[in-house]
Amino acid sequence: MGVFFTRYNIEERSRLIEVASGKLPADIVITNVHIILPHTEEILEKHSIVVKDRRIAGIVEDELVSKHISEETLIIDGSNDYVLPGFIDLHVHIESSLLDLIGFSKIALKHGTTTVVADPHEIANVLGVSGVELFVKASLNLPLKILIDIPSCVPATDPALRLETTPHVISDKEIEQLACLDNIIGLGEVMDFLSVINSSDKVLRKLKIASEKRLIVNGHAPLLTGRMLDAYVSAGILSDHESTSYHEALEKLRKGMWLYIREGSAWRDLAELSKILLEKSNCELCAFVSDDVNVYDLFTQGHVDRIVNLAIEYGLDPIKAIKYATFNPAIRLHMEDHIGLLAPGRIADIVFSKNIKEIKPHTVISNGDVIYYKGELKKSFPRYYYPEEALNTVKLGPLLENFSFTPRIGEINGTALVNIINVQPGSALTKRTVEELVVEDGEIRCDPSRDIMYVAVADRHSGTGSFSTGFIKGLGFKAGAIAQTIAHDTHNLIVSGWNQQDMQVAVKEIARIQGGIVVVAERQVIAEIPLRLAGLMSIEEPEEVFKKYVNMVEVLHEKYGLNFESYFMTLALISLPVIPEVRITDKGLVDVSKGRLISLVEDVFKA
Template sequence: MIRGNILNVFTGDIYPAEVEVSGGLITCVRRVEGNFTDLILPGFVDAHVHIESSMLTPSSFAAAAIPHGTTAVVSDPHEIANVMGVEGVEFMLEDASHTPLKFYFTAPSCVPATPFETSGAELSAREIEDLLSRDSVVALGEMMNFPGVISGDEKVMEKIDAAKKLNKPVDGHAPLLSGDELCAYTGAGISTEHECVSPAEALEKRELGMKIMAREGSSARNLRDLAAVDCDFLVSDDIHPADLLGGHMDRILRRAVEYGVDPVKAVQMATVNPADHYNLNTGAIAPGRAADMVVVDNLRDFNVKRVYIDGRVVAENGRYLGAPKTSRRNMNRLEIIDFTAEDLEVESDDDEVTARVIDVFDGQIVTGELQKRLEVNDGIVKPDPSLDVLKVSVIDRYGKGNISNGFVHGFGLKGGAIASTVAHDSHNVITVGMDSELMKRAVDILKKTGGGLVAVSDDDQRILDLPVAGLMSDGNAGEVASRMEDLNDFVRELGCTLSAPFMTMSFLSLLVIPELKIGDRGLFSVDEFRFVDVIVG
């Protein structure tokens, strides 16, 4: 029997009650008399997260998230699916089974995300349908190929039809889509959106029936801008380990209230709303629902005192009471063909050129396009540190030998180079720096270690190994966060001004998010949905 002041997410009322539990389910909820200080809420649900972006395996993620009141997540494993295919999804499902946290997955809809980059796998409509037939796979993952939906592409529609046949929702991903094209997108059956960056965009999509996810992750944070809109879910999308150790859904709830969201509404956005949308047997303190509950101090600070999953205490006063068990499997694919530093150069016969430059914004995954005049020395277009224009290169990791080069603004690096095998969504190797020799050296380190994040200077280096598909560590959140902090400190010493440089860099190759991106086959205009030349004219 669990007693305290409960929040009824159906009525919005708070009253003293006792909750009777049997076999992991709530059997009865009775009003009682009493003066209780604790407040009992349904367990928190993160309705949209990519576990791989935490650089942790599901079981390690759970050990860090549960003490913050998270009892369930809806995870889209399209990162590992783009590298390892169905085998990668199977790994996530198997590893997640070693933890009390309830992992629900979506079937990755866009593997590869676009036909304009090299990926490690391609999931067919048949494979998608096989995944959707599993109880733990609750939706078709974010449909990033919105041009394919709008044009009625046969392969895209087969995947959507598979979800409809099995009565499972389809998640959306269509940043800035509007008007008639948005009507066509939603009309195909897309039910959610997590890429809204303005109240006007969220309102238009909500008016057409989409459920809006207010996102507050490590790199993309839209909650403050969307707080005035009547959003449906609170989500993290992508969260780094240090941020996860400091808070998960509890922190997002705290910020929602701070930004003006009604506290009861905020709790509904993190409990009953996602549970009902994805047909999860959780999200409310009511008979028949799973006994997943969180004891907090109040509806402002959301300090978590105790966490129950299936009626069992799994965390208390910030401490996880279980033991993380990670499935340690040698699972990777890193086949970088030998290349030279000269392969990372942009060439020109002119003395000076106008170059297209990717413009990054701290805290956002959208980018802009700048045009900058750059000098040419000995046929090589040079970066310009005075303009904060650096070099960026993407190197294919799947044995095809593709390399593309361009320029980026906004990192602030004064020297050295950074590189990563985390580069959404195909996860080819991406590197940013001033000097091609150092950029090559950074990539060579990743090639030797099997993947991860690295920063190098003329006489020093820092590495975070990610042996699971080049995306995840087999260590715990504390270990990964400590090494990540050391890595970020080193990058700041090199002059970087971004709050999350590696996460920001990882989104430079995301060819479905406006405006200018770069993949292993070239510079890509998302607005025009085509490759463009680095040098203008």
């Protein structure tokens, strides 16, 4: 069906021509502004912008603007502000903000973002094709332009390996079906790089459909180099957002890949990769992306404006920094005819800032509508009524009443050699170690003195009762238990804690609120963030979600000295069986490099 705002409308264009030639008055005239032109890297001082309907009809000198004004024209005096095109985020998982599309849109727009490319990979793992369809439907009437990438790797592992209980599969047939929806722009990050370089027919069929439907194919190629990188690019995958070092990024650029420079909440690569931007006079294949940004950072630091400002801090020229967040992303999307610059015929996405050395959006126009004026929200956002199946996704079945978190080996007393998941908060990687733990009456005990705590993962999608238990070391968690339904990528229920009672309280609360993050101490819930939508996003107002997030951060910091973000993200990745070295799913411990389940207990020594 294509992207709705790119369709040529004869009546709209006719009115635009009439306004541009001075035969009809404008809807909005913005006067007395300095216009940033990222495509020519210039600033037009003391100019006006003429807007009709949703597009710009003209850029004129201030003294010539009167012929475009009538009594009905809204005149905005820019007061010598700088105006720049609306920001474009080429790759974001909205689910990671903990906000739904409406809440995310409100805050992103406040910070000057007018277009995003969302990869609904997380909700697709929970709800399958209907999750992607839901994203499309919910996005169509919002002032934020939300373009959708079809998730390419659902689930993250081959179901034939039976490493976890996965509720949905998006195959080439589903991709062909979804490609016909409005606002579908691309194929989401192709994470299964091994299948690509091994010429897997399953993956190549997906890439073929993307090519035939003229979808932009997005990559995910951490640490790929040399021949393996050549093979990956040869498949037709021409972007990557996983580069973390200068040399890795430079090689990908030299091989014709778009370098998406990521600066999110958990993964921050701009400091390192800005060296390339400072070294090259102009990086034609570079753009900024957020990937994952949480509600706290959105409220306190911003969205793409935060990335632009950081780039300026690192020494980048402000206009070039703006270019990597506006014009270059538009070129990548083949949409420079519509977005990414302020010029006649383009969508009126206009951001006001007093200064360009530090962008602070105060007035934002999107699609020709004033969304924020001097920081005040001026446009109402339509509500979206989510189907019940999207709001009730925690189905634990018999586990709710009979969930034992303590691994057992018969009725013996003694010790056991146990495979342990070693983590480092803030890092996605894990290590496997074998350590000796006490066994009492058949129960393997955790060990607070060595920071070895219980961890369990349970199927929460279909109520099969499937679950497994194990041990995690190094999380540094000091409260009683934490449970959450954010557990990449399948998003089963994961819970970790020091005793079975607190863990059971946390799980029961998760079931009651139908998804979210719950922290328990001494059998009491001390903080929680309900996430009703697929167990991933809140349907509350963004201010309310932010308030609950801040409360959880403060409670854990003040009572236990904990950094919420580091352990929350670490725990969320413990169940992802595609990142080395060892993970845990509802089926048990997974040796990632071998792609197989391994036993929890290596050996037992009776007392």
